[in-house]
Amino acid sequence: MNSVQRSVLFSAVDRYAGLVLFFVSTAVLSRLLTPSEFGVYAVVNALTAVIAAAFQEFGGANYLIQKRELSRGTIRTAFTITWGISLAIALILLVTADVVSRLFAQDSLRLGIEVSALNLLVIPVSGTLIALFRRDMQFGTLAICNFASNVAVALVSIGLAVLNFSYMAPIWGGVAGSIVLAGMLLSWHRDFSVLRPSLSEYRDVIEFGLYSSGVSVINVFYNLAPQLFLAKILDLTAVGLYSRAINLTQVFDRLVTQVVNPIIMPAIVTKRAAGADLKGVYLDAVQLLSAVQWPFLTSVAIMAKPIVLIWLGGAWLEVVPLVRILCIANLALFAACLTYPVFLAVGRVRDALVSSFISLPPSLLALLSASFFGVEVVAACALLTLPFQAAVAIYYLSPHLALRPSEFGRALLKSGAVTMGTASGVAVCAVLIEAGALNFVAGLITALVVATFCWWCALTLTGHPLLGHLRHAAAGLAEMAPRLLPSRPVL
Template identity: 85%
Template sequence: MSSVQRSFIFSAVDRYAGLVLFFFSTAVLSRLLTPGEFGIFAVVNALAAVIAAAFQEFGGANYLLQKHELSRGTIRTAFTVTCVISLVVALILLASAGVVSQIFGQESLRRGIQVSALNLLLLPVSGTLAALFRRDMQFGTLAICNLASNVTIALVSIGLALLHFSYMAPVWGGVAGSVVLMIMLLSWYRDFRVLRPSLSEYRDVLKFGLYSSGVSVINIFYNLAPQLFLAKILDFTAVGLYSRAINLTQVFDRLVTQVLNPIIMPAIVSRRAAGADLKGVYLDAVQLLSAVQWPFLTFIAIMAKPIVLIWLGGAWLEVVPLVRILCLANLALFAACLTYPIFVAVGRVRDALVSSFISLPPSLLALLGASFFGVEAVAACALLTLPFQAAVAIYYLSRHLALRPGELGRAVVTSGVATVATALGAATCAALIEAGTLNLVVGLASAFVVGPLCWWWGLMATGHPLLQHLRQAAAGLAEMAPRLLPSRSAL
């Protein structure tokens, strides 16, 4: 088994274990917190995420991953720059918490923002060490550390919610998880010398960080802007509903994209260094990703109502139309996770920033206008903005890859067949549920069987290349199993 395949398996174990904990904790917290309380947490989390993104790219994971030659001085400088910026940002966040809470007309935000600022002081250590483990393809170690962190977040959040900590329960849970992650990474890496202060290569760190941070901030702000607009223009209940809809829509990202993200950057950079044809790499990846993303999102859109009723409960039924709209809009982002790594690999991070500045500001204005018409209008706006953003990104990529529209179309046509087959199977089960022939649990369980079977038929009928990759992955798992299981002599 290749190192990339092994890394994928460990990354998948890491993300899927986290996903199981996410589903469990979300199901429990949805019954302990109201949509309004969850909305306050969502705004706190959104503000913290945007601010964290502003400094993490200055010496963060992407900088350390893209360096061809990584010296101890480079690591120390990256860590030092990140630490200094995080300390300054954390102090600014603490000082401005009161002002932010007044802007949104919700005094409860003050305490949440102040506690979230603690996370900023922990991220430089965990971010630097996690990037070093990723660079060395040590995803097994990362899986163990992340699992410990995710278990802590779930247990602390649920425990505090039961003790009536309200929206602060998941906030404190996030801080507790960050502490555990930092301790685990430190105990595993042990070479504390890389965390000594240094500014020997600060020019290179800042040069990369200016472009990379700009890309990260504008993209994360765009993703979280609807929640901030809704909080200001409507109310925190609308924020809670939209946030839950986003959570369900982004299950594909948690299942697939987040599994691939830690591997994509180092894999593409190494392929580029080896002289590989990046256009071929890109088209192959697009073909594989669309064959999974399109059927998955289509399935979620069709089965949204039974999923919401079983997972979140009847109090969250207003989420269903939002989920369906957002799933359809996100079909346009089938190649989004490849865009930034390709720009980095060809040495054109600047183009990533330029394409974001072209597509995202108009999209933000559209979202702001839609916020005055309600949460469904905000979701519907994505049907226009996401395809526009995808088109701009692909245009800029095509300039470096010599990519023609016909080549991209041919790469995804077989994925469309698999998507239609999946939709037919899911729609049949959804119709039986609505007719009362199947109850919610049996109907959803049937859909989880019928949908994948129809998807597999679609792959088989078109001879999709994904089949070969799935066979290789199965063979790799079979190869690894004897090494993971204890031998008889050890029993």
């Protein structure tokens, strides 16, 4: 098993452990908090996430990972600029919290924003150290630290919700998780000198950050804008419903994309430095991602009702049509996690910003208009905006890879066949559930088994490249397993 495969393994352990905690805590919190209370949390989270995305790219993970020669001066400068900006923004949030709460006509937002501002003082520390661990492919260490942080988030959120802290429960949970993560990373890294203030290489950090933060802010704002629009135009219940629909739709990101995301950037940059053909690397990755994402999202769309009933409870059934619409819309984003790393690898981060400025403002305008007609229309808007964004990104990326549309289309043919094969099996289970032949729990379990069987058969029949990667990874795990098990003493 090579270093990239080991990194994927540790990253998977990290993300899946976090996903289990997320499922459990969400299921419990959905029964302790109302959609309106979730709406307050979602708006506070949206506001602070957009701001955090702005300063993190000034010396954040992407900058430190892509830097070919990383000196102590570079690390210290990156941390100093990031922390300085975050401190200024935290103070601005504290001062303007009351103004923002009046803007949305929700007094409850003020306390949430003030508490969330505490996160901004901790994130630069953990962000810098995470980048250094990722650069060195130390994903095992990151897995342990992230697990401790996720446990803290879950325990504090649920505990405070039981004590009737309402929407503040998950907000305080997030702060607790950030503090635990920073503490764990510091205890593991121990070289505190990299966090010493310095501005020796500020020009390079700021030059990269201006473009990179622009890309990050506009994309994060677009993803969170529907919740802000709904809060202002409709009500917090609509925000809570849409937020939960997004969470369910993004399960694939938590299962797959967030597992490979930490590895994509350093892996592509390394391959570029070694003179690899980036077009081949990109098309291979597109094939693999689409063969997993498309069947998964299609299956979730078909089984949305039993998933919502079992996970969130009957009070959240209004989420079902939103989930189905958003799953179909997100099929267009199968290559999204590759776009920015490839732009960075070919030295065209400016093009990433230009493509975002072309595709996202019209999409935001469409979302704003849709907000006046209800939460389902906002979700349906994604059926137009997400394919448009994907098309613009691929258009700008193609010249740098000498990528022709026909090559892109051929890379997706087998994944399309795998998706249809998987969806047909899941659809049969959905029909049996609606007919009353299976209850929701048995039907969902059956659908999972059938989907896995149909997916594997489709991969085999089409000869999809993913099959070879899975077999190779399984062989690597089998080879690695004896080293992970404790040895028995010889008698």
